[in-house]
Amino acid sequence: MGISIVVTSGKGGVGKTTTTANIGTALAMLGKKVVVVDADTGLRNLDLHLGLENRIVYNLIDVAEGTCRLKQALIKDKRFDNLFLLPTAQTKDKTAITPSQMQNIVETLKGEFDYVIIDCPAGIEHGFENAVAGADRAIIVTTPEVSAVRDADRIIGKIEAKGLDDHQLIINRIKYEMTKKGEMLNIEDMTDILAIKLLGIVPDDEKIVVSTNRGEPAVTDDHSKAGQAYKNIARRILGEEVPFLDLEDENTGFFGVLKKLFKR
Amino acid sequence: MDLFKIFSKESPSKDVAKERLKLILIHDRANVSPQFLEMVKGDIIRVISDYAEIDQDGLEIKLTRTGEQNSSTPALVANIPIKKMKDMGR
Ligand SMILES: Nc1ncnc2c1ncn2[C@@H]1O[C@H](COP(=O)(O)OP(=O)(O)O)[C@@H](O)[C@H]1O
Ligand SMILES: [Mg+2]
Numbered sequence: 001m002g003i004s005i006v007v008t009s010g011k012g013g014v015g016k017t018t019t020t021a022n023i024g025t026a027l028a029m030l031g032k033k034v035v036v037v038d039a040d041t042g043l044r045n046l047d048l049h050l051g052l053e054n055r056i057v058y059n060l061i062d063v064a065e066g067t068c069r070l071k072q073a074l075i076k077d078k079r080f081d082n083l084f085l086l087p088t089a090q091t092k093d094k095t096a097i098t099p100s101q102m103q104n105i106v107e108t109l110k111g112e113f114d115y116v117i118i119d120c121p122a123g124i125e126h127g128f129e130n131a132v133a134g135a136d137r138a139i140i141v142t143t144p145e146v147s148a149v150r151d152a153d154r155i156i157g158k159i160e161a162k163g164l165d166d167h168q169l170i171i172n173r174i175k176y177e178m179t180k181k182g183e184m185l186n187i188e189d190m191t192d193i194l195a196i197k198l199l200g201i202v203p204d205d206e207k208i209v210v211s212t213n214r215g216e217p218a219v220t221d222d223h224s225k226a227g228q229a230y231k232n233i234a235r236r237i238l239g240e241e242v243p244f245l246d247l248e249d250e251n252t253g254f255f256g257v258l259k260k261l262f263k264r
Numbered sequence: 265m266d267l268f269k270i271f272s273k274e275s276p277s278k279d280v281a282k283e284r285l286k287l288i289l290i291h292d293r294a295n296v297s298p299q300f301l302e303m304v305k306g307d308i309i310r311v312i313s314d315y316a317e318i319d320q321d322g323l324e325i326k327l328t329r330t331g332e333q334n335s336s337t338p339a340l341v342a343n344i345p346i347k348k349m350k351d352m353g354r
Contacts, residue, residue: 146281146288153289182276189282193289 002033004106004116005237006135008159010151012122014143015172018208018218020119021049022227023139025217026234028083032114035074037106038088039131040121041096047087050077051215061089063105064097070108079220084113094126099133106134115237124158132159138167139199144174144185153194168199170233175204187244200233201244202226290329290338301325308342315352319345 007020017040024036038046041061047053058073063086070086077083086109089096109116120131132138138159142152152169159167171190178184191198205226211218218227219234232242305325312318322345330339 144278146285149285150288150292154292157293179278182278185278185281189278193282193285 002110002113002115003137004110004118004135005137005139006039006118006120006132007139007141008120008128008131008155009122009141009148010124010155011142011148014141014148015170015202016122016141017045017049017119018212019139019141019170019172019202019230020046020117021217022219022230023234023237024115024117025050025077025080025083026219026231027115027117027237028077028080029219029231030234030238031082032238033082033112034115034117035084035086035109035113037086037109037116037118039102039118039127041088041127041130042090042093043121044088044090046119047075047085048215049212049217050085052077052085052087053215056087059087059089060105061092061096064101070105079216094121094130097130099129102130103134124154128155128158132162132164135164136166138164139170140167140196141170141172142190142194143172144179144190146185149185149190149193156194156196168197169194170200170202171198172202173204174201198244199236200229202229202233286329291327294327294338296327301327304340308344312344314350316349317347319347 005023007016007023009016020036024034028034036046036050038044038060040046047056052075055075058068060073062068063070063073073086075085075087077085086105106116106118116134118131118135121127140152140155140159142148156167169191171187174187175184179186187198187201203225205218205224207221207224208218208226211221211224211227217230218224219230221227232244235242305323308325309318309320309323322343324343326341328339328341330337
């Protein structure tokens with residue numbers, strides 16, 4: 001039986017879909033059988049992040065309505081044979097599926113896959129309820145901004161009220177130069193305020209834009225720092241202890257290298 | 265000693281953000297409505313009025329956090345200006 005993980009945030013635009021695509025791909029690269037599920041009905045994006053938008057025939061809503069079988073709606077990834085996408089409908093809205101239907105679909109997927117990663121829409125309404133319905137575990141994505149942290153706190157409260165106690169935080173779009181100057185909330189500030197376990201830190205990285213342009217997740221690019229961060233997160237999901245990137249940065253970044261030179 | 269802090273007059277914006285967030289989250293988490301605070305205010309006036317004449321317009325009650333540093337425990341703080349103590353027949 002596999003594990004289902006919902007990627008959620010409350011606020012939109014903080015990186016849920018980017019995170020789902022990258023963690024899904026990274027887990028597949030580590031040999032796991034993975035399906036990423038787009039729960040953002042009406043505003044689907046996950047297909048674009050994976051470059052699979054031209055291969056969609058059936059979707060999540062078709063499965064819920066019984067128009068097709070679950071297997072028919074699954075799309076195999078271009079690069080990795082053990083990675084699949086369950087897209088959703090672009091022309092329906094979020095009430096086209098119920099939480100209990102969603103739960104059944106996720107349950108069935110868990111029988112086939114090691115990991116079922118669910119991309120949650122923004123907000124705390126119907127779409128959120130659907131996305132968390134079948135989840136065993138939650139990843140909350142936030143950015144170092146007051147509004148995103150506030151929304152993350154609200155979502156953590158909602159998730160805990162549902163008894164989903166296995167939840168961790170990803171801080172996305174950290175800008176090291178700004179945190180160094182005290183012009184951006186740092187990791188400690190945020191874990192302190194949210195009182196939640198940290199799963200990973202993803203730097204703000206221009207390469208993410210290039211990745212999305214091409215429909216190739218950052219983890220497939222060896223030179224992307226964000227990609228490296230997501231690969232580390234995937235290994236942590238598998239239970240490995242991997243040091244956080246900002247510490248690594250101290251040693252491998254420009255200033256880290258300078259420091260080492262002076263230490264000698 | 266942090267040289268940056270000595271030379272800058274204002275505190276770094278991330279400290280401002282952190283302080284603001286702590287207060288916002290206390291309100292969000294406690295889920296108190298303005299009506300709730302008004303009800304508490306009304307009851308406080310009723311109880312204290314037995315003992316003292318209070319300035320009702322100057323009465324202020326707010327949700328904040330306890331005085332300890334970095335605390336995130338919510339605290340109700342009331343500022344109740346007293347015009348005159350009542351003679352309780354002592
Ligand atoms: N680490 C990052 N560095 C730079 N840009 C990012 C990063 N993560 C996300 N973005 C950008 O932020 C935008 C929103 O990301 P997305 O994953 O669609 O958010 P959400 O699904 O939460 O709405 C996208 O344009 C994406 O390219
Ligand atoms: Mg999204």
